[in-house]
Structure formats: C-alpha cells, structure tokens
Amino acid sequence: MIVDGNTPDQAAGQQDPEAAGATRWSWLGRHGPQTLVGALVVAVVGSGVGALMTSLTSGGGEDAKARPPAASAAPASAAVPACFNATCTGVDPKDAGCGDGAVTIADDWVSTMHVEIRYSGRCRVVWGKLTGAQVGDTMEIATSPSQRQRATVITGHTKYTPMLPVGRQFSTQVSAVSVKGDPEHDIPADYTLRVGADQDDVGTKSGRG
Numbered sequence: 001m002i003v004d005g006n007t008p009d010q011a012a013g014q015q016d017p018e019a020a021g022a023t024r025w026s027w028l029g030r031h032g033p034q035t036l037v038g039a040l041v042v043a044v045v046g047s048g049v050g051a052l053m054t055s056l057t058s059g060g061g062e063d064a065k066a067r068p069p070a071a072s073a074a075p076a077s078a079a080v081p082a083c084f085n086a087t088c089t090g091v092d093p094k095d096a097g098c099g100d101g102a103v104t105i106a107d108d109w110v111s112t113m114h115v116e117i118r119y120s121g122r123c124r125v126v127w128g129k130l131t132g133a134q135v136g137d138t139m140e141i142a143t144s145p146s147q148r149q150r151a152t153v154i155t156g157h158t159k160y161t162p163m164l165p166v167g168r169q170f171s172t173q174v175s176a177v178s179v180k181g182d183p184e185h186d187i188p189a190d191y192t193l194r195v196g197a198d199q200d201d202v203g204t205k206s207g208r209g
Contacts, residue, residue, distance in 0.1 A: 085124045085165040090149060093163050098123035105204070106174075106197035111185040115139065115176040117197045119166075126197075128161040128174040132185075139176040171198045 081088075081097040093099050098120040105126075107116040112132035119126050128141040133153045141161045142148040149162040166172065173196040181189035 081120075081123050083123060088123050088125045088163045089165055090162045093118065093120070093123075093125070093127050093160060096123065096163070098125060098163060103202070104129075105201040106195045108193055108195040110178075110191060110193050111182070111187050113137075113176065113178060113182070113185075113187060113193060115174055115193050115195055117141070117172060117174050117195060118160075119197075119202055120163075121202070123163070124166060125163040126166050126170070126172045127163045128176070130159045130176045131157060133157050133159060133176070134178065134180060134182055136179045137177060138179060139174065141172060141174045143170060143172045166199075169199050172196065 079097055079100075081100075083091055083096045083098070088096055088098060091098075093102070099118075101122055102118050102120040104116045105119045107114065109115075114131045116129040116131075117126055118129050126141065126143065127149070128139050128151070130137065130139045130151075130153070133139075134157070135153050135155065137153045137159075138150065139152075139159060139161055140148060140150045141164060143164050143166060147164050149164055151159050151161040153159045161174075164172070173194065175192055175194045178187045178191045178193075179189065181187050181191060
C-alpha cells in the first residue's frame with residue numbers, strides 16, 4: 001500500500017535530512033574527534049613542508065636575494081723581481097721590479113740638484129738616482145774599481161743608473177756632474193755632487209721613490 005504518494009524508486013532517491021545528520025554524527029561518534037584533528041594537523045604540516053621544499057629548491061627566496069656575495073680573494077702580493085743580485089747587473093731597476101720596497105740609504109743636494117743611492121733588499125742591489133738635472137748631466141755609481149754603471153740625462157730632469165749587485169757587507173759611491181751647469185739655480189758647469197753609503201746605512205733612511 002502506498003502511503004505518501006511516492007513510488008518506491010522515488011523513495012530510494014531521497015534521504016531524510018534528519019537521517020543524514022544522524023549518519024554524520026554517527027561517523028564522528030565511531031571515529032572520535034581525534035581523527036578529525038589528526039587529519040587537520042596532517043594537512044597543515046603537509047602544506048608547511050611543501051612551502052619549505054619550494055623555498056629550498058628556488059634558492060631561498062628573498063633571503064637568498066638579500067644574502068651578500070662571497071668575499072673576493074685577497075689581492076695578490078707584489079710581483080717577484082725579474083732578477084736577483086748578480087743577475088741584476090746593468091738592468092734598469094724599474095724594469096726589473098726592484099724599485100718596489102727600495103730605500104734611499106744616502107743622498108745630497110746642490111741647489112735643486114739631488115742625488116741618491118737607492119738600495120733594494122729584495123734584489124740585493126744598489127743604483128743611483130738623479131733629480132733636478134739638466135739634459136747632458138751625467139751620473140755614475142760604483143761598488144769597486146771594476147763594478148760601475150753610468151747614465152746620462154737625455155730628456156727630462158730625472159735619471160736612474162742601471163743596478164749593481166752588493167753583498168751583506170758593501171760600500172758604494174755615486175757622483176753626479178752638472179756638465180753645462182745651471183746658472184738659473186747657481187750651479188756652475190762641471191759641478192760634481194758625490195755621496196757614499198755602506199751596509200750600516202740600510203734601514204736608517206726612508207723608502208721614498
């Protein structure tokens with residue numbers, strides 16, 4: 001006998017709302033609230049792990065962009081000289097790199113003319129330096145009667161002699177000649193300015209160029 005006017009198929013396709021609610025509460029009663037909370041924790045943790053992995057694989061996100069670059073390597077030290085001691089004989093001190101760290105161990109003046117003896121411990125050599133000179137002026141350095149180097153001013157007002165080797169004990173002399181003189185600075189023609197030094201003068205003077 002049909003009571004509510006619905007066919008059996010229609011009745012099967014519908015569900016009483018109160019019955020549906022009872023079913024949901026029945027599931028929660030069987031599995032307990034812990035199950036629901038656990039599911040939520042798993043979902044949250046899974047989202048966090050996914051975000052972390054994305055950050056790692058993309059290079060750290062904003063933190064990576066803000067990270068300063070690695071420090072560059074320290075600058076290299078001064079170049080090794082091209083010669084040492086006897087192999088520097090007759091070589092220009094600047095060309096050989098012996099001028100780096102060299103010191104003036106003796107010097108003297110006449111008006112604007114200045115002569116120096118330069119010493120390099122790295123190359124263990126000496127040479128002469130003349131400034132305030134005129135074209136044609138000459139300079140010579142000697143460590144013995146047979147060990148001499150000479151230079152002539154061709155252009156400008158500064159000149160270096162080639163180098164001479166020295167031992168730990170040495171004596172050296174430099175002489176500079178104002179060949180034509182310099183009347184403007186009261187230096188007569190053929191005026192000779194001399195200066196000497198030995199190993200005891202090393203370390204007592206400045207390292208000016």
